[in-house]
Amino acid sequence: MTDEKNRFEFLFEMFMTFFKIGMFTFGGGYAMIPLMEEEIIHKKEWMKKEDIMDLFAVSETVPGSIAINTSTFIGYSLAGGVGAITAMVGVVLPSFLIITAIAAFFGAISGNHMVDAAFLGIRCAVVALIWKSAGGFFKSSIKEKKDIVLLISTVLILLFTSIHPVIVMAIAALLSVLTFKLKSGDSV
Amino acid sequence: MTYLRLFITFFKIGLISFGGGYAMIPIIEDAIVKNGWLTPADFYNIIAVSETTPGPIAVNSATFVGYRVAGFFGGISATIGIAMPSLIIIILISTYLFKYKDSKVVENIFGWLRPVITGLIIVAGFHVAKTSLINEGAEMSIPFNISSVFNIKGLIIFGLTAIMLGKTKIHPILAIVGSGILGVILFGFF
Numbered sequence: 593m594t595d596e597k598n599r600f601e602f603l604f605e606m607f608m609t610f611f612k613i614g615m616f617t618f619g620g621g622y623a624m625i626p627l628m629e630e631e632i633i634h635k636k637e638w639m640k641k642e643d644i645m646d647l648f649a650v651s652e653t654v655p656g657s658i659a660i661n662t663s664t665f666i667g668y669s670l671a672g673g674v675g676a677i678t679a680m681v682g683v684v685l686p687s688f689l690i691i692t693a694i695a696a697f698f699g700a701i702s703g704n705h706m707v708d709a710a711f712l713g714i715r716c717a718v719v720a721l722i723w724k725s726a727g728g729f730f731k732s733s734i735k736e737k738k739d740i741v742l743l744i745s746t747v748l749i750l751l752f753t754s755i756h757p758v759i760v761m762a763i764a765a766l767l768s769v770l771t772f773k774l775k776s777g778d779s780v
Numbered sequence: 781m782t783y784l785r786l787f788i789t790f791f792k793i794g795l796i797s798f799g800g801g802y803a804m805i806p807i808i809e810d811a812i813v814k815n816g817w818l819t820p821a822d823f824y825n826i827i828a829v830s831e832t833t834p835g836p837i838a839v840n841s842a843t844f845v846g847y848r849v850a851g852f853f854g855g856i857s858a859t860i861g862i863a864m865p866s867l868i869i870i871i872l873i874s875t876y877l878f879k880y881k882d883s884k885v886v887e888n889i890f891g892w893l894r895p896v897i898t899g900l901i902i903v904a905g906f907h908v909a910k911t912s913l914i915n916e917g918a919e920m921s922i923p924f925n926i927s928s929v930f931n932i933k934g935l936i937i938f939g940l941t942a943i944m945l946g947k948t949k950i951h952p953i954l955a956i957v958g959s960g961i962l963g964v965i966l967f968g969f970f
Contacts, residue, residue: 612953615835617834617836618834619908620836621800621836622900622904623908626952627953630952645894646894649896650873652900653798654798654869654873655794655795655798656795657794657836657839657866658801659836659839660863660866661870664867669874673871676867676874683836684835684839684859686834687833687840688856690834690840691835691840691843692855694833694844695848705968708832709966709967709968710960710961710964710968713937713961713964713967714963716913716931716935717937717938717941717955717956717958719905719912720942720955721952721955722901722904723902726898726905733898738892740895742895746895746899746903747899751903764893768891769888
């Protein structure tokens with residue numbers, strides 16, 4: 593009975609957390625990372641930074657919206673299939689409500705000078721938020737020389753070529769398997 | 781019938797688009813033109829709104845297109861359509877992922893992917909910077925003129941946020957609300 597109740601309470605808490613994240617994510621899936629870090633890693637302590645990074649890596653490689661993928665993944669790893677649905681609905685619902693309201697009542701929100709000014713201000717801050725998260729991820733992902741090479745090549749490839757991120761990740765995964773095979777071949 | 785077509789169309793889009801919301805935009809446009817649902821100008825307005833309002837761009841644009849095409853339930857059909865493939869794929873993958881998560885090969889793959897992800901996040905910051913800190917159509921010239929390339933007011937908001945984030949434990953939501961207010965003051969009134 594109490595287990596049942598605790599589980600419901602946990603799911604509700606999770607729903608509210610993802611609702612909050614969906615509500616305050618401006619500028620695409622990556623802008624969600626600082627919020628997820630704050631809420632899921634620091635405040636609720638549901639997961640570790642490395643765990644979220646790994647789920648994020650997988651979310652990036654499968655089709656679909658990165659925001660939905662990451663939330664669904666986190667939901668699943670916290671509370672199984674029901675958790676996945678709870679997190680997904682939580683993160684999607686604010687968007688759905690806001691857009692439906694805009695489409696129904698205002699026609700178009702962009703074009704309003706003050707609204708545009710607020711959103712422009714927010715985007716400037718989002719750059720700082722995203723880079724701060726990148727700094728945290730840097731600390732937990734860069735452990736040896738090859739990591740720094742991987743990081744710099746990724747940034748250069750994505751900034752200066754039109755190669756898709758999924759391709760970059762696929763190549764990195766392939767290289768990891770190849771070098772792993774070589775290393776374990778040596779040691780045997 | 782339109783509801784079902786919206787659902788199927790956005791389900792397909794969710795299933796085939798790699799790389800998140802931005803990658804979906806051309807695919808959604810294609811589907812809209814093929815079905816004769818909206819004019820291109822209408823669609824660009826929708827994308828502009830989807831990018832500025834909170835939430836995933838994929839969900840925003842799906843909800844908006846669905847609503848424009850078939851009202852409230854059209855919005856619901858398109859939104860469920862775009863989210864459903866993610867749910868199915870992730871539940872399928874999770875079963876395997878968590879089973880093999882502690883295997884040496886998988887652990888090694890993630891060790892290689894983490895620096896790549898860090899790189900992706902840095903680049904994502906550059907993309908947002910392009911729409912906020914850098915002036916539209918800016919070109920590097922000699923002598924270098926900082927105010928023609930960078931949006932100075934934007935840099936002020938960026939700098940203040942960076943300092944606050946570095947010095948205090950300010951919650952991201954507070955930073956977002958604060959920068960929205962600063963945006964209204966700096967860009968709205970001056």
